[in-house]
Amino acid sequence: MAPIVTEELPERAAPRVDSPVEQEETSEQEKPVEQEPAKREESAEKEKPIEQNKPKVRRTIDEEGGTTTATYPHYLPVWDHGEKYPPWEPFTHTEHGKDADPSFKDLLVEGSKLQHLTPTTGSEVTGVQLSKLSNAGKDQLALLVAQRKVVAFRDQDLADLPIQEALNFGVYFGRHHIHPTSGAPEGYPEIHLVYRNSNSGEFESFLANRNSSVSWHSDVTYEEQPPGTTFLIVLDTPEVGGDTAFVNHVEAYNRLSPAIKERLHGLTAVHSGFEQAESSRSRGGVVRREPVKHSHPLVRTHPATGEKALFVNGGFTRSIDGLKKEESEYLLKFLLDHIARGIDYQARVRWAPKTVVVWDNRVTSHSAIVDWVTGERRHLARITPQAERPYETPYVSEAK
Numbered sequence: 297m298a299p300i301v302t303e304e305l306p307e308r309a310a311p312r313v314d315s316p317v318e319q320e321e322t323s324e325q326e327k328p329v330e331q332e333p334a335k336r337e338e339s340a341e342k343e344k345p346i347e348q349n350k351p352k353v354r355r356t357i358d359e360e361g362g363t364t365t366a367t368y369p370h371y372l373p374v375w376d377h378g379e380k381y382p383p384w385e386p387f388t389h390t391e392h393g394k395d396a397d398p399s400f401k402d403l404l405v406e407g408s409k410l411q412h413l414t415p416t417t418g419s420e421v422t423g424v425q426l427s428k429l430s431n432a433g434k435d436q437l438a439l440l441v442a443q444r445k446v447v448a449f450r451d452q453d454l455a456d457l458p459i460q461e462a463l464n465f466g467v468y469f470g471r472h473h474i475h476p477t478s479g480a481p482e483g484y485p486e487i488h489l490v491y492r493n494s495n496s497g498e499f500e501s502f503l504a505n506r507n508s509s510v511s512w513h514s515d516v517t518y519e520e521q522p523p524g525t526t527f528l529i530v531l532d533t534p535e536v537g538g539d540t541a542f543v544n545h546v547e548a549y550n551r552l553s554p555a556i557k558e559r560l561h562g563l564t565a566v567h568s569g570f571e572q573a574e575s576s577r578s579r580g581g582v583v584r585r586e587p588v589k590h591s592h593p594l595v596r597t598h599p600a601t602g603e604k605a606l607f608v609n610g611g612f613t614r615s616i617d618g619l620k621k622e623e624s625e626y627l628l629k630f631l632l633d634h635i636a637r638g639i640d641y642q643a644r645v646r647w648a649p650k651t652v653v654v655w656d657n658r659v660t661s662h663s664a665i666v667d668w669v670t671g672e673r674r675h676l677a678r679i680t681p682q683a684e685r686p687y688e689t690p691y692v693s694e695a696k
């Protein structure tokens with residue numbers, strides 16, 4: 297199917313993507329340039345006129361005074377305004393969970409422990425070192441995460457390895473996505489950073505205009521091939537607070553009546569990255585790749601489990617193709633409300649040092665929870681392997 301390339305902005309009140317703390321997705325966007333660093337840049341340019349035309353490079357460590365208490369300073373965000381990438385080319389995704397051994401014998405090795413967070417959604421694993429998994433173990437990881445939707449692995453060493461080794465681990469699951477607007481560790485654009493140093497007062501100003509920080513979204517679903525098995529590595533986290541909540545879109549689909557399920561099949565919705573890019577541009581931030589829109593099925597099938605999932609999210613789904621404006625708005629609002637309020641198919645993951653959370657971005661959405669006021673840093677690195685172009689399989693009648 298050809299991608300939708302209309303340039304129209306949505307008329308409905310789309311969820312904002314530019315607030316500083318609402319999303320894992322955008323929380324690391326470049327902040328507006330502050331006056332003092334700008335003055336320093338100006339004086340530096342006078343001394344070195346030959347560098348005037350060089351693209352700007354902003355480094356968080358410079359803006360924190362050249363020193364930092366971050367546990368992993370080499371992971372601090374850098375924004376290189378000279379960094380540009382061409383549009384993605386399609387690629388063939390290999391779904392490693394598809395033929396994985398469902399006994400998980402190469403993943404859940406002797407001494408490991410798997411505990412479910414809720415009956416349908418989320419698990420926690422101890423006694424497994426992800427970086428040491430065999431390929432069979434990685435296949436089983438993809439399947440386990442597809443089944444449980446999100447799994448927190450404790451006591452991991454991925455953050456302590458060289459960044460390239462962490463990337464080498466992640467690329468097994470798919471081509472690395474490079475985020476269009478985020479900061480990255482210098483030299484590693486494939487790493488997407490979530491970074492908040494809450495001393496700045498921005499949390500208070502954000503919550504002055506909203507009642508809650510909750511902002512459900514799936515990551516970068518505007519891409520033709522959005523991410524599948526996705527990793528978030530904690531680097532620094534508040535002792536209490538800053539959890540991430542996940543919602544299970546398979547269960548959200550399962551809760552619908554047969555009549556609504558059947559009607560949703562065959563419909564597609566527009567997922568847009570234009571607002572995210574505009575938000576970054578308006579702040580003087582980077583746009584490393586020009587934004588795109590793509591239409592994806594409202595109900596997608598997971599290639600490993602065969603499960604059907606609602607594939608809409610408040611971050612990027614803008615309208616339903618073929619429906620009139622009011623119809624699209626009301627149906628989308630119903631589906632997003634249904635997902636957001638389903639605490640009986642949600643799970644909340646608490647971070648701890650050396651935790652790695654793995655989720656299947658095809659069948660979940662998530663939200664950061666900004667609830668700490670202790671001034672502690674929250675710093676996470678995402679490895680984001682892309683997966684297949686979303687597809688649907690026909691509605692199957694549940695009539696007996």
Ligand SMILES: [Fe+2]
Pocket residue numbers: 319320321513514515662
């Ligand atoms: Fe996210």
